Amino acid sequence: MPSAVQQDPGPARMRRSLGVKDGVAIAASSTAATTSIGIGMGTLAAYTGRQTPALLLLAFVPILGIALSYARLNRTEPNCGSGYTWVGRSIGPWPGFLTGWVVLVGNVIFMAYTGAVTGSVVLQFLNKMGLRSVGGLRLDPSSTGISTTVGLVALVLVTVTAITGVRAATRLQIWLLVFEYAVLLLFCGYALAVGDQPFSMSWLNPFEISSPQALAQGMVLAVFFYWGWDAAFSVNEETRSSTDAARGGLIALVAMLGLFLIGALAFQRVMSTGELIHNGPQALTFLGSALAPEPWASLPLAALMCSAFASLQSSVIPTARGALAMARDRTLGPMWQRVHPRYGSPAVGTLVVMALAALLAVLAVGIPQLNDMILTAVNSIGLTVALYYGLTALACAVRFRDSLRGGAVRALRDVLVPAVSALTLFGLGGYLVWDYATMSDHFEASPDNGWFMLLLPALFIALGLATAAWAKWVRRAPYFHTGRGTDADAISLPMDAETAALPSPSES
DSSP, X not given: OOOHHHHSOOHHHHHTTBOHHHHHHHHHHHHTHHHHHHHHHXXXXXXXXGGHHHHHHHHHHHHHHHHXXXXXXXXXXXXXXXXXXXXXXXXXXXXXXHHHHXXXXXXXXXXXXXXXXXHHXXXXXXXXXXXXEETTEEOOTTBHHHHHHHHHHHHHHHHHHHHTOHHHHHHHHHHHHHHHHHHHHHHHHHHHHHOSSOOOGGGGOGGGSSOHHHHHHHHHHHHHHHTTGGGGGGGGGGBSOHHHHHHHHHHHHHHHHHXXXXXXXXXXXXXXXXXXXXXXXXXXXXXXXXXOOTTGGGHHHHHHHHHHHHHHHHHHHHHHHHHHHHHTTTSSOGGXXXXXXXXXXXXXXXXXXXXXXXXXXXXXGGSOBHHHHHHHHHHHHXXXXXXXXXXXXXXXXHHTGGGGGSOHHHHIIIIIHHHHHHHHHHHHHHHXXXXXXXXXXXXXXXXXXXXXXXXXXXXXXXXXXXXXXXXXXXXXXXXXXXXXXOOGGGSOOOOOHHHHTSOOGGGO
């Protein structure tokens, strides 16, 4: 007969299954440095030219402030709802709900477009192997329709692995990260040494960016590049301690800075700005071909494929767990908090997230070129990410405002750095909203139309406010009366055999 501990496992035992290494794997996979470098550097170069490395350094400053705010809040109140819980308690339930909603919707959009990117990378790989058509159907990596179809298959596969448990998923992600970073560092390091484009210190000078509009747009895109490190805070219920989650997120963030700078400098040593923009999402493939013969030239493409798969999987995990936190407060429906009896994961929510991402990906096929789809999605997500990061940092400044009387170091750490980081992101977002609103005199479904760029994030926020109103007045969620999220220990999660074998806190 099973023991009493096995029959009634508590959530504290479940938290002990993940450590710092797992947090780093989840955060690094979600940030997807190889994917960002491989498909995004051309987009950044379109705005900031040769100053892309400078922009990535500049954008890191407010993001580091946001990360320190997350770590400070997490020490006080570890919760898989993270920003949703902290903002609701410190600022108010409406901005708190909006924070959770933006994370949920932003991740669904990210998964939709990353699925298409994954499909495109797979098609590029098949093209390199000589397979360019099947049954008369051309396997074109730049076609949104074909890429999306292949990406949907990848989305189903990673969803299955996410449902079977975070521990199993992180084990896979660690091996994928080791491979892709080894390949990335090898090729980028070689490019830095042999590239024929002369290095210039101006590459590190943000004051040489052409215009304030280019700077603001580039900063928001760079924020999107860094986005994902906070996924480490979404598995608090399954982490041994709150400090493990914080260390995992911060380690991943600093590692991303190094990888982004190496990648940006390496690309510019091999490619002119025009070549970088022209190659777009196939820039890493171009780099491999320029530096090595086959089959070695295909290694960067294989690394990009690993990164895209890992990024898809790690996006499913925090999205479903954020929805779990909202569901246990009754701000979302009960289906989101249904936990799998064997794997201890929010299985139903994970499947719903996958289905929503798949539906959105299919709808996005209306944009015929993958480059246009990527630009539209990145700009939309970038604005909403700036919003919820800013709200979370502001929550830190508000909650610990008494630190202003506790000495200069505490005041700087707990209030001033979070407040300045929040205001920076709010300012960037506000400037871009104004710029988009004034750049076009008519509406057109195009990534270079300002009103279209504003439509998507406006719809996300409007739908979120409508959902919040339903939760408050129809579902009567207590969250809207107290602003407090449900305590992390409110739900008992089942343990797998490996977790059950771990010692209890009193035995450690």
